[in-house]
Amino acid sequence: MREEVQKIKRLLEEQLYVSDAAVATALYLSMTLGKPLLVEGPAGVGKTEIAKVLAKALATKLIRLQCYEGLDATTALYEWNYPRQLLHIKLEESSPSSEAEKEATIFSEAFLLKRPLLQAITERERAPVLLIDEIDRSDEEFEAFLLEVLSDFQVTIPEIGTITATHRPHVVLTSNRSRDLSDALRRRCLYHWIDYPSLEKELAIVHARVPAISEILSRQVTEIMQTARTMSLSKVPGVAETLDWATALVALNATQVDRDVLNETIGCFLKDEADIAAFKAQINLEH
């Protein structure tokens, strides 16, 4: 493995993110080639976490844009601070300055509300990590708009002019695949798929994140989770649920998972009444 890739892996692990060669390579390439990284995978496997950990590891800012249906340029890019503009106009009513001057003032950067995308572009210190979370939730129009921003990292504001990125942000996009993303967007990005972790990896994650857990408990927890994922449940528990459950068990001072403990804490990783019933039925059959 190349030195830089290994360094990234180490940095991630310092932030308690159990990584593998695939993540490290993808991040390395994304940073070296200056390409956005598209991360896909089921819910709760730590897609968003990649960006958070990366920002921490690089000691830089994390700028997050949470996508939702109807998200548009005014919430993603910039908006003028209207109340402030109004107040300013009122206060300056009697001042001798001309209308053109007044307009120049109220459409200056001081009256600009920077939304995540503009923030990411105008970051002065160093390249921030721009996390575009759940891009599949936004609509196609926004996707097209995003493509434009991501291709040249510059934004034109009619009243001010064109703003070009001082540092190209490291862009991470995540998707839960609730909708198929356009090919144009996919092609612009490097691709990384995160699946549910293997038993060993999940065990490592539990130990990294819940250090107080005992060996036997962690093994039981991960084994049960791995079994749960093989069942046909409507909401398959992710790693996030594993960690929630492990933390809960530690807080409850449980030494091992028995039937009572399982009954009390099953809500930590199964969030659906029908799933809980199905899970219990199958577990009992096995015993």
Added chain:
Amino acid sequence: MKRIDVVLLGRALRESGVAVTPSEVVTATSAFEVIDQADPEAVFLSLRSVFTSRVEDFPVFAELFARYWNRTPEKYVEREGLSKTKLQVRPGAPRRGLGYFLENWSTSRGEDGGEVKVPGASETEWSAEKDFSSFGKDDLDEVARLARRIVKRLAKNPSRRWRTVRHGSRINLRRSMRQSLKTGGEVIALSHQARKPKRTKLVVICDVSGSMDIYSRLLLQFIYELQNSFARVESFVFATSLSRITGHLRNKTYDHVLEQLSAKVRGWSGGTRIGESLAAFNAEWLRRIDKRTVVIILSDGWDTGEPEQLAHAMRQLQRRAGRLIWLNPLLGSSSYEPLTRGMQTALRHIDVFAAAHDIASLRALEAHLVL
């Protein structure tokens, strides 16, 4: 692995159906420059993250990568251009279908409000419930009402986006501010905004082959009503080939429509070639379909064509459409299971699979149409 192999791998992937663009090949070669070229894992992971853009492509990539890794350099043999396989149109066995119905519609039309006898009805074995095979005039009216209601729902559904309106409950600050500059910063006229209605489009593709004959009349009525109360509907019919009937249905009385169609309709009934018809649809109309389009296919899934062609067409369609609905009249029968080859391949690419054999099933459709 050499740089040329990276390019060739990209080409091989493209030939295997993975959408690799020239710009991705360029990215791949530059990625190749910055990694440890002797480390198979690094090369594999890097090239995979560049060349593929969905997890479904991973197996193909793994297979081709194995072939290109460490291979002895050989001259790349240019593949011969795949000659386009000519599609042969097999004349289907002539059966009584919509064509028959259309030619005889005037005689089968019940003016007295009694039962309407639709040709072919006696051939059906699913007559336990009152389905489309026997219908009164009241039912026809009900179908019309239903279509209009669905359309109303479609037109009213608000989107998350805003538009400027004269009167509304929300103030559009941006515009109000802009306008106030005219009056020296005094906000006099307020601008309002409201939710834009969702512009859902509807595409109906109806199977009019022989096996569908008992349902065709009702479904045609349904499509006719949709077409005439909603601006954004495109209608198509197919049996062995596809024809667009949007223009035929629009702005005419139903009788007039039937008259016109019967002139055009000869040769419709007979065998079904769903895959081919959908491929024809895709070739010409796929570009018009977007995530705001609901595509409805009305068919029983009896396909005499190639299942692969159908699967491919369905996959294409589903990827572009907001929702792909397959209405199968046979689903109304309790003993029916979608076992036909065509139906089985199609099932994997359908968002909603529902019945369309009686009024109740059409009513249930309403919920699926709203995106």
